[in-house]
Amino acid sequence: MPQYLLQINNATRKVEAQPGMPLLWILRDLLNLTGSKYGCGIGLCGACTVHVDGEATRSCQVSVVAAVGKQITTIEGLGQNGLHIVQQAWIAEQVPQCGYCQPGQIMSAAAFLATNPKPTDAEIDDAMAGNLCRCGTYFRIRKAIHRAAQEMQS
């Protein structure tokens, strides 16, 4: 099988995989980085969201070939120096219920806030519309993103 070098959470990882294998399964089944979740496999639930060169990306829709040479950050690597400000806000607002979708929600929110540090409700809704939560934590997610934005200002 072909071998690839990937930059994941600031480390170089060597994997053997078919070129078309999605990054999600590389992370979960080959590298034991299980924080990125499988939810739908067609890019519609957002549970597998990671950062590819800083951009929120559905890892089930990125092949290993396409991931080579990119800086990949997963939920495990988000808070390199303790909890990321978004993770802190998630705890402060007591967002997660079952918690399964939350790594993806947090990765989407972190990438969004990096480009829009003072978002409105509508901008948050728009940015987060690709992430499903069956427990219905959207209301608290919105509050947590505002809180994280405020923390980033101060």
Next chain:
Amino acid sequence: MKTNIEPPSETPPKFSRRAFIASSAVVACTGALVIGFKLYGPVHSGEAPYNAGSPFDSWIRIYPDNRVELVLAKTEMGQGVFTALPMVLAEEAELDWSRVSVVQSEECTGTGGSGSVRESYLPLRQAGAQMRETMIAAAAARWGISKEECFARSGNVTHRPSGRVLSYGSLIEHARRLPLPDAKAVRLKTSSEFTVLGKPLPHLDIPDKTTGRARFGLDARPQGLVFAVVAQSPTVGGTLVDFDRSRALEVPGVLDVFEIKSRDGIRQVAIVARTTWAAIEGRDALKIRWNPGPHADESSEAMTASMKASFDKPPEWTWPTAHATRTPIGPVKQIESVYEYPFLAHTPIEPMNTTVHIQRDRCDVWTPTQDGQGVRKTVAKELGMPESNITVHVMFVGGGFGSRFNRAYTVQAALIAKQMNLPVQLVWTREDTIVNDEFRQCGGQKLRGAVDSKGNVLSWSCHIVDTSIAGPWGMPPQAWEAPDLDIFLYPIPDLHYTYSQIHSAIKRGAWRSVSESFNGFVLESFIDELAHAAKIDPYLFRRRLLASDMPSAKRSGQTGALTPKQQQAQSLLAVLDQVAEKSDWRSPLDKGRGRGIACWRAYTSYIAQVAEVTMTKEQFHVDRVVSVVDCGQVLNPNGVKAQIEGGCTMGLSAALREAITIRNGVVQEQNFNRYQLLRMPDTPVFETYLVDSNRDPGGIGELGITLAAPIVANAVFAATGKRLKRLPFRLDEASL
């Protein structure tokens, strides 16, 4: 985790001295004091204990450094039991909350029916009180003074006169030699003494759920794990004809492809691979033929037609209810309506999965289940292995809602693992998870009602026609379809409820709140219709009805004279009044906006809600939902509010988006492209208020979902005069 305790083989009464000594025999190896007990209380008190082989399913472990672990026989699936239940223990045992943690018990009992708190409240309080009193007795013995001079607080016993203090951890050796007080006689704290319960404490499982560290079923990673998917019939009841595995075996990473056959004779094909992806690719490459079976002509259209036909036929079942007549005041309005509801999928975001490793005569199962003991029984039966050889590691559940009682994937995982000498993780893809789900029942209800000009509802008849979910439990089809007629809190002198079944082979099951999910919609919409027919404000109409059966306050002079049903009506009235006030019900709204109100009692809890909607071009947006909840003693307001907000959001998702349709025996919506869930832009702002109450706690996990549809339908009617009667709502088909 593995518990360190060998429970005694006899079945002693709960919390007996014998059990205590036996369960604390581990002190020598871990230094901990361990108290075993069993979690099942009032809700299931009529039933025999689930795991008759063991006297315990939960344990309290106290360590010398004052740490306390609650080994808990309930599943955490987002409903907050991993925080609310240890809070109960901490309250009664007088623990230092910062030193309390939860460990998943391997004796996990059924978790559902909004029952975890109701079942566990008393057993946990009794075990906690036993622990507290034993610690006080141990300290008193050590000091050689009377117990009455001591009190416990925050993990310490204090001698009141001298101020001397001993920690629980330092009392383990003394406590171990003392008998436990009788659980039934031990003093429980009064609610006025509570210092932990009622506080909005952060959930203990949340930090790990923000870092990716929380382990769900799909995150089980035993050494040497391989991955599997199963090729299953696309139609319900379809059978395997044949398959050619050669192409599948050519897919890189595929290890094996073989047939599995369950004890009930279902034949399927397993694809095992080094990665989940390779297994899915292998299945795509598999050549397989299915006989569509006897149900390939099933369709949603045919079920709707069957429903409509049944409305005009005599019912198959009639519930016994009161049939009195009442003299109307003024003119009488008669109305008739049909409400409809579709099949719904559970679609938790974690797809169905189970990991199994069989080693000689031992079997380990890692699974996100709502019933760990049930899984053990199923696996034992399927493998012909004694239950005692099977360990079920219950993982965090990535969304339950009733879906994790399904055992089909557990059986498949066990059968695959039996053929592999390795741990196997079976994954149902999203498509598998939806197609093989057990759906919420579909059907409809035809109602007729008569109301006079004063708002007295003279008669109410309802013919329920749906697919029922009772079949697999051997219950009659009508078992879980009607609202609870014993506590029908609107007094109606002439009340008829009847039932007829729509026959379908499509699998059905319990979907969050079961029948409340559609009865809340139908009943609270129809009441609203009657209010408008009588030209009375919908809040005042409900208020008047609920109060009409109450003895007048002037006449009775006290509330103590109320019957249980009147007390229930009074509690419902109280949340209704509060929600009208909190939502500013009487304040005018701009044109194109509307408010809808509804109230409900379930799981011994009460809820009233008001929604505000804004009509947009061809559609509408739900802006705000105000809730008032009386769930008795609130354990953790943080968790209760989360359940109300989340439940209502899920209810809105069902009301605005969701339907499973069947064509040619095949589920048409197989992934989130066609089975649409509510997303953040459609989420309202929530305001949730909790009533102070000392009543024993009621359920809240399913309460928040019950009224989402009627508050929206009633608000849309207020804004437009259009009545939404079919789920999911489509404004263009609403009748004026």
